Amino acid sequence: MTASITVEGLEVVFDRFRALKGVSLDVREGESYGLVGESGSGKSTLLRTITGLAPVASGTITVNGKTLGKTRDKAFYRDVQMVFQDPYGSLHPRQTLDRLLQEPLAIHGIADGEKRIERALDEVGLGKGFRFRYAHQLSGGQRQRVAIARALILEPSVLLLDEPTSALDASVQAEVLNLLEEVRRRRKLTFLMVSHDLAIITHMCERLMVMQNGEAVETLTASQLIGHRVSEDYTRNLLRASEGFVRV
Amino acid sequence: MSDTLLDVDDLRVTFPTRTGLVHAVRGVSFSLGRERLGIVGESGSGKSQTGRAIMGLTPPQAEVSARKLAFDGIDLLSISPRQRRALRGNRIAMILQDPKYSLDPVMTIGRQIVETLRTHEKVSKAEARKRALAMLQAVQIRDPARVFDLYPHEVSGGMGQRAMIAMMLVTGPELMIADEPTSALDVTVQLDVLKILDKLVAERGMGLIFISHDLRLVSSFCDRVVVMYAGKVVEQIKASELRDAQHPYTRGLLNCMPRIGFERHPLPVLDRKPEWAE
Numbered sequence: 001m002t003a004s005i006t007v008e009g010l011e012v013v014f015d016r017f018r019a020l021k022g023v024s025l026d027v028r029e030g031e032s033y034g035l036v037g038e039s040g041s042g043k044s045t046l047l048r049t050i051t052g053l054a055p056v057a058s059g060t061i062t063v064n065g066k067t068l069g070k071t072r073d074k075a076f077y078r079d080v081q082m083v084f085q086d087p088y089g090s091l092h093p094r095q096t097l098d099r100l101l102q103e104p105l106a107i108h109g110i111a112d113g114e115k116r117i118e119r120a121l122d123e124v125g126l127g128k129g130f131r132f133r134y135a136h137q138l139s140g141g142q143r144q145r146v147a148i149a150r151a152l153i154l155e156p157s158v159l160l161l162d163e164p165t166s167a168l169d170a171s172v173q174a175e176v177l178n179l180l181e182e183v184r185r186r187r188k189l190t191f192l193m194v195s196h197d198l199a200i201i202t203h204m205c206e207r208l209m210v211m212q213n214g215e216a217v218e219t220l221t222a223s224q225l226i227g228h229r230v231s232e233d234y235t236r237n238l239l240r241a242s243e244g245f246v247r248v
Numbered sequence: 249m250s251d252t253l254l255d256v257d258d259l260r261v262t263f264p265t266r267t268g269l270v271h272a273v274r275g276v277s278f279s280l281g282r283e284r285l286g287i288v289g290e291s292g293s294g295k296s297q298t299g300r301a302i303m304g305l306t307p308p309q310a311e312v313s314a315r316k317l318a319f320d321g322i323d324l325l326s327i328s329p330r331q332r333r334a335l336r337g338n339r340i341a342m343i344l345q346d347p348k349y350s351l352d353p354v355m356t357i358g359r360q361i362v363e364t365l366r367t368h369e370k371v372s373k374a375e376a377r378k379r380a381l382a383m384l385q386a387v388q389i390r391d392p393a394r395v396f397d398l399y400p401h402e403v404s405g406g407m408g409q410r411a412m413i414a415m416m417l418v419t420g421p422e423l424m425i426a427d428e429p430t431s432a433l434d435v436t437v438q439l440d441v442l443k444i445l446d447k448l449v450a451e452r453g454m455g456l457i458f459i460s461h462d463l464r465l466v467s468s469f470c471d472r473v474v475v476m477y478a479g480k481v482v483e484q485i486k487a488s489e490l491r492d493a494q495h496p497y498t499r500g501l502l503n504c505m506p507r508i509g510f511e512r513h514p515l516p517v518l519d520r521k522p523e524w525a526e
Contacts (some may be wrong), residue, residue: 038434039405140291169290169461171518174504178514196435203506203515226509241435242508245442245468 003062004029004158004190005050010059012042012049012214019045021214022059029064029157032184032191034205034222036198036238042214043194047160050192051082064157078108081151085163087143091135097121097146098131104154120149124179141172145179152183159184161193165200177204198242202226210235253423253455254280254302257316261297261306272297272310274479280423284449284456286466286487288501289476295459298476299425302457303342304332319423338368341416342425343445346432347408351400357384357411358396361418368419383414387444406437410444417448424449427459442469463490463501475501478525497524 005027012020020042027033035043048054050061052072061068063080084090092100101120105113118128124145135143144164151159164180165173181204184191195201201208202222210217210232218232230236261273273294278285289295301312304324317324319340324332344350352360361380365371371379377396384392387410400408409429416424429445430438446469449456460466466473467487475483475498483495493499500518 038436170463170501171290171504174506174515174517177506178517181514198435199506199508202508203511203513237436239508241439244464245439245446247446247468 002029002065003027004031004064005033005192006060006062007046007050008060008062010046010049010061011057012045012054013057014054019054019214020049023211023214023216025209025216027190027192030188030190031207032193032205034201034208035192035194035211036196036201036208037211037217038196040213041211043211044162045214046211047082047162047192047194051080051160074108078154079156080158080160081154081156082160082162083144083147083151083164086167087135087140087147088167090147091143093134093136096132096134097126100135100146101150101153104150108154110154116153120153123152123183124149139172140168141175144168144176148176148179148183152187155187156189158190158192161191163195164193166195166197173200180204198225198238210238252279252281253320254457255316255318256280256298256302257314259298259301259312259314259317261294261301261310261312263307263310271479273301276474276476276479276481278474278481278484280455280457282453282455283472284458284470286470286473287457287459287476288461288463288466288473290461290501292478293476294479295461295476296427299342299427299457299459303340303425304336305342334368337364337416337421338419339421340423340425341419341421342427343409343412343416343429345428347400347405347412348432351408351412353400356397356399357403361396361411361415364415365418379418380414383418384411386417386448387411387414388440389414404437405433406441409433409441413441413445413448417452420452421454423455423457425457425459428461429458430465431460431462463498464505480525482524495524496521 003026007023007025010020010023023046035046037043045054049056063076098117101117102113105116117131121127121130126142126145135146165176168176183189193204202225205222207219207221209219212234217234220230224230228239256279257277259273259276263270263272276298287295287298300306306312312325314325358380361383362376365376365379381392381396384395389395389407389410395403430441433441458466458470467490470487473485473487473490474481475495477497483493483498485493493502503516504518506515
């Protein structure tokens, strides 16, 4: 299997704050890879740096065999798409879904918009009836479906997911996670997914990296985590915390 | 169960909107002794509005009605706003979700705690400061004197939430309403905050209403759980018997979360039935 995303010695510095301290990562093609950690651990920064939303201080990022420079070309943005955490903030409130989904197509000069929009809405389980609605008329789960549809409409090979369900109710979260798994299987996508919830990451991903303070704590397979075969105390703490409250 | 602290019978909260009345809470009844009661539901289930109605924080345009809404024998709906204010923050306290938004950003943490205390009790400034510091100590803040003089933006979320708990407990309330007290916090910090809350509630023999969307968390923390759906109580159950929950909604909520070591693909989803809302 070839590597889809390779990150080597990545440093990200905001003013004097080192958000990422030499992080390396390697995601295989078609793999689902998780990043876990508490807030401030740098997991979201890592995703944002890959898409070019945060500056690289040093280190290299390679996506699908191409090493990324300071600016990324159009082909990159067609191949790599991102779904953000908060569907209330990531959709334009005054645009219809049709307009929202049209935007990436217009940027990339893709002609068969009609068909693609209908197919994208179908694929995320919304249907054509939603096409001319506004985001504010939708529930949180429906909005996140739109965000996924918008990411899928360009037929990317890599999907970066930044806490895609943490703003949603548990029952809606299950629906969105199922949808993500389904589109991944159908389109053979590579996922790089960020979450603070170990249970979600083990459910969705084959391998994962635990992060803390801008550094990788350890890299594990999902089955290692399930079997509690972890070597770092920090990971053990996270595992314990995810088991819920225990009265002593 | 010991004597009843809070009695809620047929509580209704209705909001007038442009498109007609929205019934956020539709006939909720429960009673609470000196115990920990969890209220669980999804967003829009009316769980927060139930808590706010008890606290008297329903927005003015909304209408609250109930056959009975009594705290320690006091009918909350018939007393004057002034009397209600005297109760609020004193005998009934509320912890809100996100310390980033619920603490005053231009006031030091210490001053906010002192303000709460001096609103309800006649104490000297020095005495109030002493009690605020002791309270900060009680929520396991290591250096209370330093934190006392910090502004909310200078502390972490977990620390902010502890400060909020300190502020709410400083008057020694008998009933505490915690509305998603840990949802804005990291998982590891969540447990610390819950531990502190648990210890203080147990020591002081308070009644606690713990409002959350996380059924599993609530069931591990509370004695009893009220499950709400579309403004109604669909099930009341002892936390220890949650596994035998009858209502499909409760069971669905329990099942739909991914769990480490229980592989299920796809995850079971809730099949919402219109009759649940009836």
